[in-house]
Amino acid sequence: MTDDRSVFEYKIGLLAPSRVGKSTLIASLLTEGQQLLARDSSVHLLTADRPTAHRLAAAYNLVSGALKARVFQPGLVPSTSDPSWFRLLLEARGQGLQIRFNILDYPGAWLEGAGEGTEDEQKWSECEAFLADSSVLILPIDSVLLMDAGDDHAHLLAAHLSVFQINQAVLRWAKNRRELAGEPAMIVFCPVKCETYLSDSGGLQDQAGALRGKVVDQFSEVLKTVREAAPHAAIRYLPIDTFGCVELVSARWLHAEASPGSEILVPKYRVRPPGQIVRKGLDDLITLLCRQLVDTARTQSERTTATRQTVALHSRSYAEVREGFFRDLWLSFNGERDRRKRAADSDALLFTESQRTTQSLFDVLTALAARESGPRLHHLS
Ligand SMILES: Nc1nc2c(ncn2[C@@H]2O[C@H](COP(=O)(O)OP(=O)(O)OP(=O)(O)O)[C@@H](O)[C@H]2O)c(=O)[nH]1
Ligand SMILES: [Mg+2]
Known part of the structure; x- marks a missing residue:
């Protein structure tokens, strides 16, 4: 709790390399949360400051506009260039009670190891400290990479998923959580871009089991780290569609000098008419967060x-x-x-x-x- 006036503050950290979908996931949380609470007049979810409101509005307009125009390209959302904090408030109307979710967004390239020896390094170590101190860690994972990389490129997966870097950050987080046993500790593995593989979002085949198997296989070291360093932490698996109305047409490896193996997997999508966002899994993520926080909030x-x-x-x-x-x-x-x-x-x-x-x-x-x-x-x- 931050002060005596009933503001509960929770830090949520996201761990993923560049271009996976961190910014998109954060931007979708507000809209999804508001939809979830639409029928409840006593509680509302809102942005806590103007920069957060501006960033969320820009992200929403960019994506929904493109989908309506049936255009969807992987480079649609620009890469994040600087760390930014998204602050959302959950408020009980008329009670002066607020729960503040602080979510950090940063350039995923920094996690991969870019930006060494510059002023970025200082900013990245601040991000690392925030991540290590978060109550909840969300790990967005690129499903296309897991499911469509092909056998020839299987050896590049760990590098493209930044498994080592994620494991290091998770170890630091888990050790911190172990020391704060009375506080919430949850880590959520969230495959994103999985519209094509799950039948409940219109995919033609149900590959839910295969996707889960690949996540558990690729991140087995990370799972081990959490189980050993913070045995009390909850570990969840939850695939998320932030758009839902797109479908993978092809995924091809193209030359990219700076990427591991000098190659990058580039997906191509088609938009399913009428181009309206149908999110999946985000409601469960919000429920998970609330469940995790309810006990701690009660104790505090x-x-x-x-x-x-x-x-x-x-x-x-x-x-x-x-x-x-x-x-x-x-x-x-x-x-x-x-x-x-x-x-x-x-x-x-x-x-x-x-x-x-x-x-x-x-x-x-x-x-x-x-x-x-x-x-x-x-x-x-
Ligand atoms: N198909 C599909 N594409 C997604 C999804 N989430 C994000 N994307 C796309 O993936 C690309 C990268 O998304 P971002 O949210 O910018 O990724 P990021 O992790 O913030 O990337 P950095 O800022 O570089 O660290 C964008 O083109 C998004 O539109 C999803 O659930 N499904
Ligand atoms: Mg980003």
Whole structure:
């Protein structure tokens, strides 16, 4: 909790190399969350600051405009050039209660190892610190790379997926989480760009099992790291479609000097009419986040309430304590007794408010956490 006024703050980190879909995933969280809460008038999700609002609006317009025009190219969304923070607020209306999700976006190339020896290195170490300190780590994974790389290029997969770099970052995170055992710890493996492989988004064949098998195989070291360094952490698997209405036409390896093996896999898509975004899996991601956070929020909030109760009880007994006939007369005469009573009243009010906040916080998170998850979600721990 950041201050006494019921703002709960959670850090969410994303770990993926360049061009996988980090920025797109973050941009979709707001819209999906708002849709999820559309029928609930007591809770709303909004952007916490103007830069976040601008970035999300730009990303949404870019993608939805292109899909409506039936144009979808891999280079459509520009690569992120600088770290930026997305701040979303979940608010219980009229309660002054807020849960703030802080999500860091950064150029995935930095994770791969680019930008050494420049000012970027300093910025990247700040990003690393944020990632290591996050309550939740989301790992977007390029499904096309896993499913359509072909046998000839199978040996390049680990390098293109940045498995080593991800493992290093996860190890640092897991060790941190182990030390903060009372805080949430969750890692979510999220294959993206999987519209073609999953039948529930219109794919012609159901390759859900094969996709999961490949993720578990390629990231087996990362799974081992989490299980050993932070055994209490929840490990989840959840494929996500951020567009849903596109379909892979081909994936070809092209020459690219800076890429591992000097090659890069370039997918080509066609847009399924009417070109309207049909997201899948993001609702489950939001539910997962809420479930994970509800217990921690409860502990934090109850701790504040308990402190305030102790303070309130102490102030009351201090206000009413008898100190002898002449001393009591003096306390009334100089106004000290009244001052103590006013202090006790204000501490009692703080305690009552704190209790109310605890309850409304629960109502918000529990309602979201209680949503039934879809068939895409799997537990890996
Ligand atoms: N088909 C498909 N394409 C996606 C999906 N998510 C992202 N993309 C596309 O993948 C490309 C890269 O997405 P970004 O969100 O920019 O990736 P990033 O991880 O932020 O990349 P950097 O900023 O370079 O680190 C863009 O062209 C997106 O439109 C998805 O779920 N399905
Ligand atoms: Mg980006």
